[in-house]
Amino acid sequence: MNERPTTAPGSTREASDHYPFKEIEATWREKWDDLELFRQDLSDSDNKFYCLNMYPYPSGDLHVGHGRNYLLGDTLARYSFMQGKKVLAVMGWDAFGLPAENAAIENNTHPETWTKANIEKMKRQFHQWGVGFDWDREISSCDPGYYKWTQWIFLKLFERGLAYRDKAPVNWCPSCNTTLANEQVVRAGVCDRCDTPVERREL
Ligand SMILES: [Zn+2]
Numbered sequence: 001m002n003e004r005p006t007t008a009p010g011s012t013r014e015a016s017d018h019y020p021f022k023e024i025e026a027t028w029r030e031k032w033d034d035l036e037l038f039r040q041d042l043s044d045s046d047n048k049f050y051c052l053n054m055y056p057y058p059s060g061d062l063h064v065g066h067g068r069n070y071l072l073g074d075t076l077a078r079y080s081f082m083q084g085k086k087v088l089a090v091m092g093w094d095a096f097g098l099p100a101e102n103a104a105i106e107n108n109t110h111p112e113t114w115t116k117a118n119i120e121k122m123k124r125q126f127h128q129w130g131v132g133f134d135w136d137r138e139i140s141s142c143d144p145g146y147y148k149w150t151q152w153i154f155l156k157l158f159e160r161g162l163a164y165r166d167k168a169p170v171n172w173c174p175s176c177n178t179t180l181a182n183e184q185v186v187r188a189g190v191c192d193r194c195d196t197p198v199e200r201r202e203l
Contacts, residue, residue: 029130037081038132040088049085051077055092055141057099058118062125074131089132092139093119098184100142102193115142172201179203 032038053073056066077089095115104111119140126133139146157163171180175196186192 025128025130029127032130032132038077038087038089038134039136040086040134042088044086047085049077049080049087051080051087051089053091055094055139056122058093058095058115058122059099059103060118060121062122062129067129070126070131071129074129077132088134088137090137090139091126091133091135093141095119095140095142096147098178098180098193112142115140167202169200170203172199172203174199 051073053069056069062070073089077087080087093115100111100115104114107114123135141147141150154163171182171185172178173180173191173194173196175194176191180191180198184192185198189198190196191198
């Protein structure tokens, strides 16, 4: 009779004793890389499937919340592959704004250096997870080649009178000298960067 191996409480026995994931996963990662499994040729667009997960903020380390998003997306992409669809799964980075600025100040580095190092690290981690993307199509919102298009679309809205200048109430931190998103006003109305009470201002 085959008995399922068990691990007694307090045992130092590792999961890798049951399932040698280090060897198995490395083997399959290499295989998928060699096959260029996720690189997609778009010239033939029959039976296509586009799989876009939300772009993560490059905070430096993948955590369980990333797992929830991107492993589900990867499962869907692979399921569609196995149904014979031509799957395009892409990845990019939501890499602008105060979090990068704050982290750069904290770590005494330039926001660009910090952001790019984190992107490289998270790419390695995605690869270790076995999550597949067509990395040839990677974008980063802090890249001038990308944000020139967000600026272009803003100008189009402006030309059509859909973007305009007006006064509106904003959250203002008098210490950081900047406006804050609602998410950056924490606890009883203080700035998440410097704990200064946030003011409402007409700007
Ligand atoms: Zn502040």
